[in-house]
Amino acid sequence: xxxxxxxxxxxxxxxxxxxxxxxxxxxxxxxxxxxxxxxxxxxxxxxxxxxxxxxxxxxxxxxxxxxxxxxxxxxxxxxxxxxxxxxxxxxxxxxxxxxxxxxxxxxxxxxxxxxxxxxxxxxxxxxxxxxxxxxxxxxxxxxxxxxxxxxxxxxxxxxxxxxxxxxxxxxxxxxxxxxxxxxxxxxxxxxxxxxxxxxxxxxxxxxxxxxxxxxxxxxxxxxxxxxxxxxxxxxxxxxxxxxxxxxxxxxxxxxxxxxxxxxxxxxxxxxxxxxxxxxxxxxxxxxxxxxxxxx
Amino acid sequence: xxxxxxxxxxxxxxxxxxxxxxxxxxxxxxxxxxxxxxxxxxxxxxxxxxxxxxxxxxxxxxxxxxxxxxxxxxxxxxxxxxxxxxxxxxxxxxxxxxxxxxxxxxxxxxxxxxxxxxxxxxxxxxxxxxxxxxxxxxxxxxxxxxxxxxxxxxxxxxxxxxxxxxxxxxxxxxxxxxxxxxxxxxxxxxxxxxxxxxxxxxxxxxxxxxxxxxxxxxxxxxxxxxxxxxxxxxxxxxxxxxxxxxxxxxxxx
Numbered sequence: 340x341x342x343x344x345x346x347x348x349x350x351x352x353x354x355x356x357x358x359x360x361x362x363x364x365x366x367x368x369x370x371x372x373x374x375x376x377x378x379x380x381x382x383x384x385x386x387x388x389x390x391x392x393x394x395x396x397x398x399x400x401x402x403x404x405x406x407x408x409x410x411x412x413x414x415x416x417x418x419x420x421x422x423x424x425x426x427x428x429x430x431x432x433x434x435x436x437x438x439x440x441x442x443x444x445x446x447x448x449x450x451x452x453x454x455x456x457x458x459x460x461x462x463x464x465x466x467x468x469x470x471x472x473x474x475x476x477x478x479x480x481x482x483x484x485x486x487x488x489x490x491x492x493x494x495x496x497x498x499x500x501x502x503x504x505x506x507x508x509x510x511x512x513x514x515x516x517x518x519x520x521x522x523x524x525x526x527x528x529x530x531x532x533x534x535x536x537x538x539x540x541x542x543x544x545x546x547x548x549x550x551x552x553x554x555x556x557x558x559x560x561x562x563x564x565x566x567x568x569x570x571x572x573x574x575x576x577x578x579x580x581x582x583x584x585x586x587x588x589x590x591x592x593x594x595x596x597x598x599x600x601x602x603x604x605x606x607x608x609x610x611x612x613x614x615x616x617x618x619x620x621x622x623x624x625x626x627x628x629x630x631x632x633x634x
Numbered sequence: 635x636x637x638x639x640x641x642x643x644x645x646x647x648x649x650x651x652x653x654x655x656x657x658x659x660x661x662x663x664x665x666x667x668x669x670x671x672x673x674x675x676x677x678x679x680x681x682x683x684x685x686x687x688x689x690x691x692x693x694x695x696x697x698x699x700x701x702x703x704x705x706x707x708x709x710x711x712x713x714x715x716x717x718x719x720x721x722x723x724x725x726x727x728x729x730x731x732x733x734x735x736x737x738x739x740x741x742x743x744x745x746x747x748x749x750x751x752x753x754x755x756x757x758x759x760x761x762x763x764x765x766x767x768x769x770x771x772x773x774x775x776x777x778x779x780x781x782x783x784x785x786x787x788x789x790x791x792x793x794x795x796x797x798x799x800x801x802x803x804x805x806x807x808x809x810x811x812x813x814x815x816x817x818x819x820x821x822x823x824x825x826x827x828x829x830x831x832x833x834x835x836x837x838x839x840x841x842x843x844x845x846x847x848x849x850x851x852x853x854x855x856x857x858x859x860x861x862x863x864x865x866x867x868x869x870x871x872x873x874x875x876x877x878x879x880x881x882x883x884x885x886x887x
Contacts, residue, residue, distance in 0.1 A: 399755075468876055469766060485754045489666075492752055492759055494768055499736075499787075501761055501768045503750065503869065518871050520766075542876075602770065604785045608875045609735050624879045 374566060375591065379412075383436045383589040386563075386571035395530055395564040398486050403530045403564055405484045405491070408595035408602075411477035411572070416464070418548040419443075419477075419588060434477070436573075437587040443550060448631035449581040456549030460625040463544055466614045467607035469500045469519035471543025472536050472558055473574045473588065481595060483602055491525055491532065498607035504534055511537045517554055519543055534560040541627035553580040553629050568594035580630050663797045663831055665751045665758075668862040668869065671744040671839070674699025678815035679744075679855055681706050687814075688726050696814075702744070704854040708817060714848045721816025730810055734874035736767055736786035738810030739803050739825050740841040740855065748862050750869045758792060758799070763869045771801050778804050786810060788825065799829040812843075820847040835861035 375385035395403040414431030421441055424430030433441030445453065464470055470478050480497035491504040504525040511522050514537070522538035541554035556578040563571045570592040577585040618624075674682070677696045684698035710718060721728055731737060737745060747763040758771040771792040782789040788803040808821040828840040839859050844852040 466876070466879060468873070469871075485752075485757070485759060487752065487754055490752075492761070494759070494770070498766075499768050500766050501759075503752070503761055512866065512868065516870065519873060519876075520871070601772075601779060601781075603779075603781055604736075604787055606736055606786050609733075609786065614879070618882075624883045626880075626883075 375569065377591065378432050379434050379436055379588070379590045380432070380441070382591055383571075383573070386565040386569070386589075386591065389565040390530065390563045390571060393530075393565055396567070400488045402486065402527060403532070404486065405532065405562060405564065405570060406486055407484065408597075408600050409482040409484060409570065409592040410480075410595055411482065411592055412590040413477065413479035415477040415590070416474065416479055416546055419545050419550060420548070422548070434588040434590050435586060436589045438584075443545075444583045444586055446581060446583055446631075449551075452551065452581075452628060453549045456544070456551055456625065459621075459623055460549070461614055461617045461622045462547050462549075463542060463625055464498075464547070465611075465617065466624070467498050467611050469543065470495070470497060471519055471539070472502070472521045472523065473560065473576075474543060474545055475500060475502065475520070476560075476572060476574075476592070477590065480605075481600075481602055482592065494602060496602045496605050499605055504532075506532075511535070514538065517541075521558070528561075530563055532560075532562040534558075534562070536560065541629065542625060544625070551581070551628070552576060552578045554627060555580040555629070562592075568596065662753070662794055663799070664753070665799060665829055665831060665837065666753050668748045668750045668867045669837070669859045670746075670748040670862055671857055672860055673702060673744060673857055675702045675744040675813060675855070675857065676741075676746055677813060679703050679813045679817055680708065680815070682815070702855045702857045704856060707853075709850040709853055711848060711850055714818075718816050718818060721811070721818055723816075725814060725816050729814055729816070731814065731874075734765065734878055735809065736765060738786055738806060739769075739788050739790075740827065740839075740843075741810060741812055742767060742787075743827075743839060743841075743859070744857060747872055748867070748869060761869050764872050765874055766871060771799075778802070784821065788823075795828075797830060799827075801825075801827040801829070803827065818848070819843070819845045822847045829859075835863050 375382050375389060398404045412434060414429050415434050417428040417431065419434045420443065421433040422428055422430055435441045435443065438444060475495050478497045480495055483494040485492045490506045493502040495501065500520065502520055502523050504523040506525040509524065511524060516538055517540035518538050519540055519542060521536040523534050523536050525532055525534045536558035539554050539556045541552060544551050556576060559575045561573045565571045572592050573587060573589040575585050575587045674697050677699065680701040680703055682699055685696045687694060687696050742762055742764060745764050749760055749762040752759045756774040758773060760769040767787060769787055769790055771790040773792050776791065778789045778791055782805040784807045785805050786807060789805040790801050790803050792799055792801040803825040806821055806823040811818045822845050824844045826842040829837055831837045837859050840854060840856045842852055842854050
């Protein structure tokens with residue numbers, strides 16, 4: 340009996356140890372079976388076209404059923420713009436589908452701020468701070484979506500963060516309340532879940548490359564099932580303090596179909612050792628910026 | 635280590651088997667909403683006087699409070715009682731809360747922050763304001779996960795007993811405490827929580843604590859939880875370790 344349990348235990352230990360491998364396989368097989376290509380700039384128009392004819396499964400109260408486990412675009416957490424493979428990065432394509440050049444339309448001061456961010460500040464996710472919105476949707480982690488009649492809950496394995504998205508028409512709280520994850524309010528437009536995100540504290544980044552937004556940022560996300568195992572995810576970012584115009588990212592969320600899958604606890608801060616070293620090297624904790632510095 | 639793992643797995647498998655039968659579906663009680671304890675258990679789960687807290691200004695002193703432990707007695711084994719006393723002496727730095735670590739179950743329930751219960755067909759999710767902690771309570775009769783052997787918030791499997799939500803929680807590490815007074819447990823902790831609505835805006839919370847390495851017998855704590863009935867109540871954020879970083883940064887300026 341106890342030998343058998345030990346066998347089970349060591350099998351499980353192997354499972355845990357190689358936890359990343361099944362995910363990667365899952366990603367590859369999902370990609371192979373998906374009818375729209377993975378690259379955002381091709382995926383975006385293809386998925387929007389498919390959304391016109393796809394009839395999604397429904398929850399008991401008649402809403403499109405997004406429930407289950409999903410995965411975004413992991414390389415984007417390195418840099419949401421196109422970036423090469425280097426010693427530090429796996430490399431990847433831009434998530435930005437508008438503007439067409441795939442670049443964030445920064446105001447001049449904000450472009451300098453990106454450089455300052457990289458040079459002077461601890462990447463907020465390294466310190467286990469919440470990833471914020473939209474980064475939560477593409478950090479390399481598992482995403483769980485659950486729905487009931489009053490709203491949508493999204494749970495992220497990374498640093499055990501979450502989003503609660505009421506769909507009952509309540510308004511955002513006063514703008515004096517600022518949040519790492521922002522405040523999310525959802526509504527249904529046909530088969531699309533539209534989420535309005537405000538009340539940002541501006542301390543989360545888009546990625547490790549220092550791309551940022553301010554507390555004035557207003558995000559509108561659109562989630563649409565385009566086949567049983569693919570969500571078209573789109574987010575438009577409007578931040579008049581940092582950008583010259585609103586811009587849009589789009590990418591697929593692919594379903595994790597591993598039977599019996601469940602999120603595990605990722606106690607990020609409890610085991611985190613890199614921030615003290617970075618502070619020792621002179622990096623600072625990013626306080627957020629609201630506009631051009633007075634220089 | 636291997637033997638310990640085998641024992642834990644054995645417990646997990648046995649406990650899982652008993653949870654297989656349960657009711658499901660539309661008739662389950664509604665526990666949804668934002669709840670919060672209103673007591674001083676976060677400071678000390680036992681009866682205690684008002685007193686200074688070392689290192690804090692007087693306005694942050696410990697408020698007096700009646701305990702939440704049945705009979706007010708925690709049945710520590712003799713060596714564990716000494717450990718508790720030592721924890722109390724070192725509480726300013728030894729309390730895992732001082733490091734902003736996940737506080738475990740049941741402690742997070744009676745910290746001075748609200749939490750929101752959201753019910754789904756096969757699980758209940760609890761979103762805590764403190765440290766953006768989350769919890770998934772599986773209601774599908776599934777056994778405890780073999781993958782969560784050493785966790786801060788444990789592995790939760792729930793069932794309905796009449797109007798009561800009963801949650802069996804195992805797979806804890808030995809690094810969380812019950813309060814700021816040094817009450818503690820080992821990695822053999824087994825918690826059974828009972829949530830019972832007994833009013834529109836009130837429910838009774840009961841936690842049975844068993845830990846054969848620390849206590850001589852199981853014991854219980856019990857307290858009412860109250861609905862945060864303000865129309866604008868919502869779960870916000872208390873990012874303890876971010877504030878710790880900000881405090882250090884402010885200190886260096």
